[in-house]
Amino acid sequence: MSSREPFDDGLEAELMALGDLIDVPAPPPADVAATVRARLESQPTDPVSAPDAPSPPEPVSPPDPVSPPDAVSAPDLADGPDPAHGPYNSPVRPARARRPGRRDDGRRPAKRGRRARWTIVAAVVVVVIAITAATPQGRAAVARILRFAGVELEVGESTPPPVTTTASLPGERTVSPSEARSQARFEVKVPSRLGPPQSTSVSDNGRVVSMFWPGGVRLDQFDGYIDPYFFKKAGPPYPDFVDVGPYDAWWLKGEHPLGYIAREDGTHVPLRQAAATLIWRQVAINYRLEGVRTKEEAIKIAESLQ
């Protein structure tokens, strides 16, 4: 575990926020999936036997000390068939000349029109930042809004007033561990360090799974990549940037207001005053662990997730 100070000048956080504002055109995932499947079906290749992969594929094994991409001199624009040499020779491709004439190979006849469509969509787009701009405190009270691990964090210059009410997540209901597994939209994990939870709930049509342990400890796990589900408000003491194994995490050491962002219309629903919380994202699933007293213990619990 190492601890860094991301907010010493805010640049890293600013870059993350900027990244979230950048729109990248992409066709609907289901279309991509269908196209890929069609290509695989038209050129059947059993993934196990992989006849076009003559060498044990190293293309995407964990990083080994190889030359940096800048240093790639590779004159083989035709892409030699051996993927195992050098960092950027991709996993095997049929040794045929491909670029720049690749679009002439007739594999994707319908491409042009599709691209035009997505270029247009690229001009539309993204995100709301000024949630707090209309409040009496106005902009000055909120230095910036950060998004990380499905959580939107409003960082202000002063400690925000506490939430005095308590509400539950939309559609929250208590379920058995096995029901949670079947109703969740993702693989549910449990931190072995805490043992089996006292109770488990599922909320918002399987988007959030919460587990509870004695002493006010709870773990929320939720799907979602970019759009936040929760919002938090924080002032000094500012969040701490920490590591949970290989993953980045934020530790919010103080109590703070917590709310939920409705999937359908982006409404911010206040939930309660939350205790100290560790938030992190791991393999496309987001986690928030609340109610553990120390950062060190919270990280150990987080690392025991399985």
Place this chain on the structure above:
Amino acid sequence: MDDDEAVARSLDGDLAAYEALVARYSALAHRTAYMLGAGDEAEDVVQEAFVKAFRHLASFRRDAPFRPWLLRIVANETHNLTRSRGRRAELAVRLGATADATAPDDPEGTAVATDRRARLLVAVRGLPERERQAVVCRYFLQLSEAETAQVLDWPVGTVKSSTHRGLARLREEVGNEFA
């Protein structure tokens, strides 16, 4: 169905399972390809990468996470593309047209924030290639250092140092709003 199960079923030839994996990672794959320099050819790159990933699924180490493994292939494909085009892989992104939600009571503040974001984006675009790739992976794609190392196929130390140098350069270029 989690990644591991989807991979296992794909290896058994279950194309529906693989289709689910493609759908799951499609947006991220497009984002990665686009931001690493594929620009408007990201769609081709991603499609190619998914086809290749399927063909090489047998080489995927099952105890490792699928996401960086896949993104590494996407990065490879992107690199092949930009290399074949014989030009620098540029960060061809722009802020969404409506990215700057206006604050009705504070047009000036909105304009300042918009200007700063635009300058920061220009500065990222102008970084030397290594530093830009590191910054893009770490912050725009929000990958961990370990994932970045795997995706770019660099040692972790190189990721750290390139990121560090990139950040230092950006600080020089755009200053520090909150200092």
